[in-house]
Amino acid sequence: xxxxxxxxxxxxxxxxxxxxxxxxxxxxxxxxxxxxxxxxxxxxxxxxxxxxxxxxxxxxxxxxxxxxxxxxxxxxxxxxxxxxxxxxxxxxxxxxxxxxxxxxxxxxxxxxxxxxxxxxxxxxxxxxxxxxxxxxxxxxxxxxxxxxxxxxxxxxxxxxxxxxxxxxxxxxxxxxxxxxxxxxxxxxxxxxxxxxxxxxxxxxxxxxxxxxxxxxxxxxxxxxxxxxxxxxxxxxxxxxxxxxxxxxxxxxxxxxxxxxxxxxxxxxxxxxxxxxxxxxxxxxxxxxxxxxxxxxxxxxxxxxx
Numbered sequence: 001x002x003x004x005x006x007x008x009x010x011x012x013x014x015x016x017x018x019x020x021x022x023x024x025x026x027x028x029x030x031x032x033x034x035x036x037x038x039x040x041x042x043x044x045x046x047x048x049x050x051x052x053x054x055x056x057x058x059x060x061x062x063x064x065x066x067x068x069x070x071x072x073x074x075x076x077x078x079x080x081x082x083x084x085x086x087x088x089x090x091x092x093x094x095x096x097x098x099x100x101x102x103x104x105x106x107x108x109x110x111x112x113x114x115x116x117x118x119x120x121x122x123x124x125x126x127x128x129x130x131x132x133x134x135x136x137x138x139x140x141x142x143x144x145x146x147x148x149x150x151x152x153x154x155x156x157x158x159x160x161x162x163x164x165x166x167x168x169x170x171x172x173x174x175x176x177x178x179x180x181x182x183x184x185x186x187x188x189x190x191x192x193x194x195x196x197x198x199x200x201x202x203x204x205x206x207x208x209x210x211x212x213x214x215x216x217x218x219x220x221x222x223x224x225x226x227x228x229x230x231x232x233x234x235x236x237x238x239x240x241x242x243x244x245x246x247x248x249x250x251x252x253x254x255x256x257x258x259x260x261x262x263x264x265x266x267x268x269x270x271x272x273x274x275x276x277x278x279x280x281x282x283x284x285x286x287x288x289x290x291x292x293x294x295x296x297x298x299x300x301x302x303x304x305x
Contacts, residue, residue, distance in 0.1 A: 006030060006031060006032045007030075007031050007032065007052045007053070007124055008031070008032045008033075008034060008049065008050075008051045008052050008053075009026055009031050009032070009033055009034070009051060009052065009053050009054070009055060009120065010033075010034045010035075010036065010042060010045060010046060010051035010053075010054045010055070011023065011026070011033060011034070011035050011036070011054075011055045012035075012036045012037075012038075012039065012041075012042040012054065012055065012056045012057055012060075012065065012068065013035075013037070013055075013057040013060070013086065014037050014038060014057060014060045014061060015057070016037075018057070018086075018109075018111075019035050019037070021111075022055065022111065022116070023035060025113045025116065025117070026117075026120070029117055029120075031120075034049065034051060038060055038061065038062050038063065039060060039062060039063025039064065039065065039067060039068030039071075040062060040063060042054070042056075042068055042072075043068065043071055043072065046072060046075075046078055046081070047075075050077065050078065050081065050260060051081055052081070052124055052127060053081065053082050053083075053084065053120060053123055053124055053127065054072070054081055054082070054083045054084070055083075055084050055086055055107075055116075055120075056068065056069055056083050056084065056085050056086065056103070057085075057086050057087065058085050058086065058087035058089065058094065058097075058098060059087055059089065065085060065087070065098075066097050066098065066101040067101075069083050069085075069098075069101040069102045069103055070101045070102060072102070073101075073102035076155075076161075076258070077258050079155065080127065081127070082104045082105075082123040082124075082126070082127050083102060083103045083104060084103065084104065084105040084106070084107060084119060084120070084123065085098040085103045085105070085106045085107065086107045086108075086109060086111060087106075087107075087108065087109060088108065088109040089108075104123055105119055105123060107119065143157060143159045143160045143225060143226040143227065144156065144157045144159075144160060144214075144223060144224070144225055144226065145157075145160050145177065145211070145223075145224050145226055146221050146222065146223050146224075147177075147178055147181050147182070147185075147221075147222055147224070148220045148221065148222070149182065149185050149186070149220050149222070150182055151177075151178035151179055151180075151181050151182030151183075151185075152178065153174060153177075153178055154221055158254075158257035158258070158259070160226050161257070173209070177209075177211065180199055180211075181199070181211065181222070181224065184199060184213075185222060199211045209226055209227070210226070210227045211224045211225070211226055212224060212225045212227070234253055234302055235249045235250055235253050236249070237301065237302060238252050238253055238298055238301065238302070241301050242282075242285050242286055242297075242301075243285055244281075244282065244285060245281075247268070247278060248278050248281055248282050248285070250268055251264055251268070251270075251275060251278045251279065251282060252282050252286075252294060252298050253298065254267060254268070255279075255282075255291050255294055255295050255298065256294075256295045256298035256299050256302065258295070261275045261276065261279075279291065279294075282294055
């Protein structure tokens with residue numbers, strides 16, 4: 001396995017001894033390890049390099065592991081990353097706190113290496129399955145939205161996020177969608193009777209959307225398909241505005257949606273090398289030096305439509 005293909009684990013712990021111990025054990029398993037000694041540093045690293053999994057010390061000076069986990073899970077680009085807590089505390093309330101803050105598992109110190117490696121393998125496999133499913137949805141161009149029974153937005157495909165963000169009332173639209181879906185989901189009789197009529201919303205008269213219930217896809221997670229005839233072909237907008245090839249426009253569109261090169265390659269069926277070559281041409285045509293600047297310019301153009 002090449003370095004670019006190796007799984008990346010971010011280890012967050014204020015103990016140098018623990019960091020050294022875990023780093024050696026994980027690297028011996030063929031894993032690339034990033035380290036952070038506090039929550040603030042962990043957030044900074046995760047913003048720059050998306051890890052495949054995070055091992056988080058629960059009790060640290062400054063931001064606790066629980067607080068750090070909550071902040072990570074609040075970031076759309078990091079919500080899918082599994083977080084395993086590590087602590088010497090095994091009381092039930094700490095286990096509950098770890099899970100409520102967004103953790104997927106809990107290891108008690110001193111860490112047993114065999115147990116650690118086994119759990120990391122399991123959660124990496126689960127994360128890959130979820131990510132592959134999301135990438136498949138992205139590639140299919142589906143406008144999907146998942147909410148809880150209370151109407152809380154759990155996730156959307158990039159197409160949905162981009163569509164709603166192009167309107168001045170994007171936040172209001174999301175709020176209304178959540179409220180209306182919560183009302184509908186409370187009506188057990190409606191769902192049990194097989195009612196499939198879509199909900200039609202048009203907040204502020206800007207954008208008319210329909211939401212079709214597709215089913216329950218997890219514990220307190222309900223999936224809906226969003227449809228509208230009012231949105232433009234975004235790839236074509238970027239192609240014409242910047243003088244890009246069709247493939248360059250596709251790559252730029254996914255950059256504007258926050259996708260990493262690896263995900264873009266999977267979605268478009270391109271090798272990482274080919275994605276990088278397209279990026280070089282995109283930067284030149286847009287007159288920018290990095291992907292962040294390219295994403296900003298693309299978003300500015302798309303928001304005009």
